[in-house]
Amino acid sequence: MFMTVVGALNVGFLQTLKLFLVTLIGALPLGLVVSFGSMSRFAPLRWLTRTFVWIIRGTPLMLQLLILFYIPGYVLESGSPWPGGESGRFMASAVAFIINYACYFSEIYRGGIQGVPVGQLEAGLVLGMTRGQIFFRVTLLQMIKRIVPPMSNEIITLVKDTSLARIISLQEVIWAGYSFLKGSHGYAGLLWPIFFTGVYYLLFNGFLTLLFGWVEKKLSYFR
Amino acid sequence: MSVLEVRNIEKHFGNIQVLNDISFSLEKGQAIAIIGSSGSGKTTLLRCLNLLERPDGGQIAVDGQVIFDAADLTTQRESEIRRKRLHFGLVFQNFNLFPQYTALRNVMLARELLAQEQEGFKANKRAILQEIRAGAEDLLTQVGLQDRMDNYPHQLSGGQQQRVAIARALALRPDILCFDEPTSALDPELTGEVLRVIRSLAERNTTMIIVTHEMAFARDVADRIIFMDEGYIVEEGPALEVINHPQKERTKQFLTNFSNQ
Numbered sequence: 001m002f003m004t005v006v007g008a009l010n011v012g013f014l015q016t017l018k019l020f021l022v023t024l025i026g027a028l029p030l031g032l033v034v035s036f037g038s039m040s041r042f043a044p045l046r047w048l049t050r051t052f053v054w055i056i057r058g059t060p061l062m063l064q065l066l067i068l069f070y071i072p073g074y075v076l077e078s079g080s081p082w083p084g085g086e087s088g089r090f091m092a093s094a095v096a097f098i099i100n101y102a103c104y105f106s107e108i109y110r111g112g113i114q115g116v117p118v119g120q121l122e123a124g125l126v127l128g129m130t131r132g133q134i135f136f137r138v139t140l141l142q143m144i145k146r147i148v149p150p151m152s153n154e155i156i157t158l159v160k161d162t163s164l165a166r167i168i169s170l171q172e173v174i175w176a177g178y179s180f181l182k183g184s185h186g187y188a189g190l191l192w193p194i195f196f197t198g199v200y201y202l203l204f205n206g207f208l209t210l211l212f213g214w215v216e217k218k219l220s221y222f223r
Numbered sequence: 224m225s226v227l228e229v230r231n232i233e234k235h236f237g238n239i240q241v242l243n244d245i246s247f248s249l250e251k252g253q254a255i256a257i258i259g260s261s262g263s264g265k266t267t268l269l270r271c272l273n274l275l276e277r278p279d280g281g282q283i284a285v286d287g288q289v290i291f292d293a294a295d296l297t298t299q300r301e302s303e304i305r306r307k308r309l310h311f312g313l314v315f316q317n318f319n320l321f322p323q324y325t326a327l328r329n330v331m332l333a334r335e336l337l338a339q340e341q342e343g344f345k346a347n348k349r350a351i352l353q354e355i356r357a358g359a360e361d362l363l364t365q366v367g368l369q370d371r372m373d374n375y376p377h378q379l380s381g382g383q384q385q386r387v388a389i390a391r392a393l394a395l396r397p398d399i400l401c402f403d404e405p406t407s408a409l410d411p412e413l414t415g416e417v418l419r420v421i422r423s424l425a426e427r428n429t430t431m432i433i434v435t436h437e438m439a440f441a442r443d444v445a446d447r448i449i450f451m452d453e454g455y456i457v458e459e460g461p462a463l464e465v466i467n468h469p470q471k472e473r474t475k476q477f478l479t480n481f482s483n484q
């Protein structure tokens with residue numbers, strides 16, 4: 001029985017992991033684009049971006065998932081744009097997560113970029129450096145150093161937030177654990193698999209905590 | 224011929240006129256001190272010379288060549304401004320060292336980047352980098368930091384950081400080295416070591432513009448003194464004259480207030 005449950009939970013966790021990774025791959029660069037928008041010198045773009053970020057950060061991700069997954073099917077003549085089955089649920093989840101997390105990341109990036117004193121840029125300019133050289137050789141690492149602690153918090157939150165995709169029945173690890181309560185693989189009424197899903201989160205987040213701790217330590221040689 | 228000629232520089236921010244008709248010249252090997260109360264436009268003037276700010280009017284000429292003319296857009300091309308900045312060095316009030324590099328790397332970085340743009344860099348990379356390194360070590364020794372080359376800025380005192388910043392500026396061999404209140408951010412007991420370094424530069428006839436509130440230092444080290452007030456040059460003359468026998472009422476007031484503090 002144990003192996004059956006663990007096998008099913010592994011399959012679920014693979015889906016969790018996939019959503020996590022796809023969200024990172026999409027949201028890390030998109031967040032940078034959004035942060036540039038929110039710092040634009042062109043006021044309309046700046047306010048549009050900031051309003052969008054405000055809406056996304058001010059409403060629950062669960063609501064965004066529901067809206068993105070179900071509403072297009074009601075309003076579009078062509079019906080739901082999402083393919084049927086698990087792949088459609090995954091696509092909708094990934095899009096919602098990427099948009100949501102890009103907005104959170106953008107605020108962190110903005111803090112990191114604006115947190116580097118303007119004197120660093122000016123010192124580089126006075127020394128005859130180009131803006132590109134100043135960015136890559138001087139300010140980038142200082143931004144990364146500032147960004148790592150808040151990013152690690154956000155990314156650990158993302159690991160746990162992936163479970164929200166269950167609201168549109170994405171078959172992630174908690175979905176898999178819960179299925180043994182209702183009946184699955186010939187078992188029903190099993191309570192412990194639900195608890196056991198927690199072990200997956202704990203181990204994975206433990207690993208991420210160590211990883212980010214290592215990165216922070218690597219960057220601690222300067223202030 | 225003067226190494227620097229500043230003619231009729233004007234600068235305003237919004238409605239505030241910060242620099243009015245600023246003109247002066249500087250001979251090679253001379254040091255000029257600029258004094259004046261806070262807000263009188265001293266920093267803005269240095270920033271204009273280093274082309275961190277763009278003057279609204281006037282000209283800047285180095286070695287007889289106009290490097291900036293507010294009325295002539297061809298002197299303001301972004302691509303050339305970078306090279307023109309190299310005529311000047313600037314030591315900031317708050318050092319602005321690069322925190323992720325050691326003292327030595329701070330001094331070497333800009334020269335390395337410039338060397339990479341030169342023809343034949345690839346072929347002689349080793350020798351060139353070695354030479355830049357040796358030059359940086361010499362400069363750090365000159366400012367008394369031979370034992371601190373491998374320290375990061377946060378491991379250094381304010382006075383030591385400012386001396387690294389001076390070495391970093393010297394590394395590019397600017398024609399004119401500018402200081403913006405180099406000791407104002409320092410604890411009183413640390414100002415001496417920085418002033419000593421600047422004094423030794425003056426003794427070697429480094430061409431300098433020094434904005435400072437250290438009146439005795441300005442009198443002893445500078446050849447000439449400019450007193451600024453509300454964006455105007457009120458008085459200019461030989462250092463001893465201006466400090467000991469100021470001509471203008473405003474200068475007298477400023478100096479009296481100063482010595483009473």
Ligand SMILES: Nc1ncnc2c1ncn2[C@@H]1O[C@H](COP(=O)(O)OP(=O)(O)O)[C@@H](O)[C@H]1O
Pocket residue numbers: 236239241259260261262263264265266267268
């Ligand atoms: N970037 C700026 N924008 C607007 N006003 C400025 C700016 N920089 C300086 N000023 C104003 O210009 C005046 C002169 O400033 P500054 O050159 O820093 O004087 P000082 O260095 O003599 O104290 C001050 O009134 C200051 O508020």
Ligand SMILES: [Mg+2]
Pocket residue numbers: 265266267403404
């Ligand atoms: Mg100032």
